[in-house]
Amino acid sequence: MTLPPQPLSPLDGRYRSSVGTLGDHLSEAGLNRARVHVEVEWLIAQTDRGAFGSAPLDDEQKRALRAVVTDFGQAAIDELAGLEATTRHDVKAVEYFVRARLAELGLDEIAELTHFACTSEDINNLSYAVTVKAALFDVWLPAFDAVLAALTTWATDARDVPMLAHTHGQPATPTTVGKEFAVFAHRLQRLRSQIVDTEFLGKFSGATGTFSAHVVADPGLDWPATARAFVEDALGLTFNPLTTQIESHDWQAELYSRVAHANRVLHNLATDVWSYISMGYFTQIPQAGATGSSTMPHKINPIRFENAEANLEISSALFDSLASTLVTSRQQRDLTDSSAQRNIGVAFGHSMLALDNLRRGLGEIAVGTVTLESDLDSNWEVLGEAIQTVIRAEVVAGRSSIDDPYAMLKELTRGKRVGQAELVAFVEGLDVSDEAKQRLVALTPATYTGIASQLVDHLA
Numbered sequence: 001m002t003l004p005p006q007p008l009s010p011l012d013g014r015y016r017s018s019v020g021t022l023g024d025h026l027s028e029a030g031l032n033r034a035r036v037h038v039e040v041e042w043l044i045a046q047t048d049r050g051a052f053g054s055a056p057l058d059d060e061q062k063r064a065l066r067a068v069v070t071d072f073g074q075a076a077i078d079e080l081a082g083l084e085a086t087t088r089h090d091v092k093a094v095e096y097f098v099r100a101r102l103a104e105l106g107l108d109e110i111a112e113l114t115h116f117a118c119t120s121e122d123i124n125n126l127s128y129a130v131t132v133k134a135a136l137f138d139v140w141l142p143a144f145d146a147v148l149a150a151l152t153t154w155a156t157d158a159r160d161v162p163m164l165a166h167t168h169g170q171p172a173t174p175t176t177v178g179k180e181f182a183v184f185a186h187r188l189q190r191l192r193s194q195i196v197d198t199e200f201l202g203k204f205s206g207a208t209g210t211f212s213a214h215v216v217a218d219p220g221l222d223w224p225a226t227a228r229a230f231v232e233d234a235l236g237l238t239f240n241p242l243t244t245q246i247e248s249h250d251w252q253a254e255l256y257s258r259v260a261h262a263n264r265v266l267h268n269l270a271t272d273v274w275s276y277i278s279m280g281y282f283t284q285i286p287q288a289g290a291t292g293s294s295t296m297p298h299k300i301n302p303i304r305f306e307n308a309e310a311n312l313e314i315s316s317a318l319f320d321s322l323a324s325t326l327v328t329s330r331q332q333r334d335l336t337d338s339s340a341q342r343n344i345g346v347a348f349g350h351s352m353l354a355l356d357n358l359r360r361g362l363g364e365i366a367v368g369t370v371t372l373e374s375d376l377d378s379n380w381e382v383l384g385e386a387i388q389t390v391i392r393a394e395v396v397a398g399r400s401s402i403d404d405p406y407a408m409l410k411e412l413t414r415g416k417r418v419g420q421a422e423l424v425a426f427v428e429g430l431d432v433s434d435e436a437k438q439r440l441v442a443l444t445p446a447t448y449t450g451i452a453s454q455l456v457d458h459l460a
């Protein structure tokens with residue numbers, strides 16, 4: 001039995017509501033709209049300078065041409081599909097599409113300026129740069145910022161909540177819940193700065209990057225300056241003056257590596273929160289109508305963080321592949337980049353889905369106060385670090401003659417459970433100053449958090 005046509009990717013099926021806005025930029029239709037945009041702006045740029053005797057378009061003609069881009073919809077998508085079915089060439093189909101619009105607008109006299117001196121990659125590289133830039137800033141970055149805001153809120157609100165730390169999975173010097181969230185927020189803030197500082201490069205120099213056809217058509221024109229002005233002023237990109245037929249894609253490799261890095265920090269966040277939930281350090285807030293298990297009614301599964309893990313791994317794998325594939329092109333051009341770049345939206349889509357789950361997940365957990373307090377009170381031996389450090393300071397200051405304080409505390413605490421009473425008795429018997437004893441006796445695992453709370457201020 002054959003099903004009706006179905007989306008093959010879960011991004012276009014089950015998860016479309018979470019990632020669908022990316023399709024406005026990183027779909028085939030979004031790419032084609034960008035191609036039309038580049039072709040239209042190149043026409044306007046040429047007529048503005050009166051190329052080959054052409055007359056500058058008036059404001060209404062420019063508005064009408066640009067409306068071809070702003071009004072780009074299903075009819076245009078269908079028309080381009082029909083043209084490509086005949087041309088078997090996606091960019092040539094766009095050229096014919098634009099020529100048809102010129103005819104409708106009575107602008108046939110400039111039809112030969114459509115795609116003038118361009119190779120397909122002149123249009124494609126600029127179109128990808130335009131669409132990736134828009135998708136990044138308009139769609140992905142707001143989702144990323146929503147997670148960053150949630151982490152910052154957690155860091156601020158829980159800055160004073162003590163928590164037993166675990167290094168190598170073993171009880172360690174206490175920290176605070178807020179400080180641990182702040183660590184992730186700080187890491188992601190740095191990566192965000194690197195991501196938004198990406199240069200979106202574009203080339204516009206012909207079949208092998210030499211402006212050969214341009215110079216033959218008009219030997220007197222400064223074509224590199226013309227191309228730079230078009231790429232930077234009309235399209236808001238950064239001009240790459242030295243390329244083969246293709247823009248070298250280094251900016252894409254840089255961006256995708258940075259986003260993959262951010263994905264992996266988020267993956268670390270997801271696994272840590274999952275672990276803390278399993279330990280009881282966080283409790284999950286029941287969501288009305290939700291089911292945790294089909295057979296165990298009591299369960300609330302940490303599915304937001306598990307879903308995020310999987311999608312971050314898929315996204316990072318795709319971004320890694322793109323970053324490594326796109327920087328290589330045989331001699332002056334091969335087409336491996338063409339197939340690879342069609343998966344940019346898929347890579348961003350899985351990252352977006354993970355961001356959506358993380359944002360939701362961070363809003364569906366609460367501090368597990370009872371477990372946090374119990375674990376702290378059950379691990380007084382973590383104060384061994386504090387005691388041996390104070391003794392060493394006292395020795396240096398000439399207020400103690402204890403030999404090898406570390407060994408002394410190792411003998412007392414390593415692999416053992418030591419309670420408050422035992423530690424107090426031990427401290428009271430130490431050869432240290434009364435002031436040092438008072439500080440140590442007053443210390444508890446819950447108060448042994450250093451300046452963890454103040455460290456959160458680094459996020460400001």
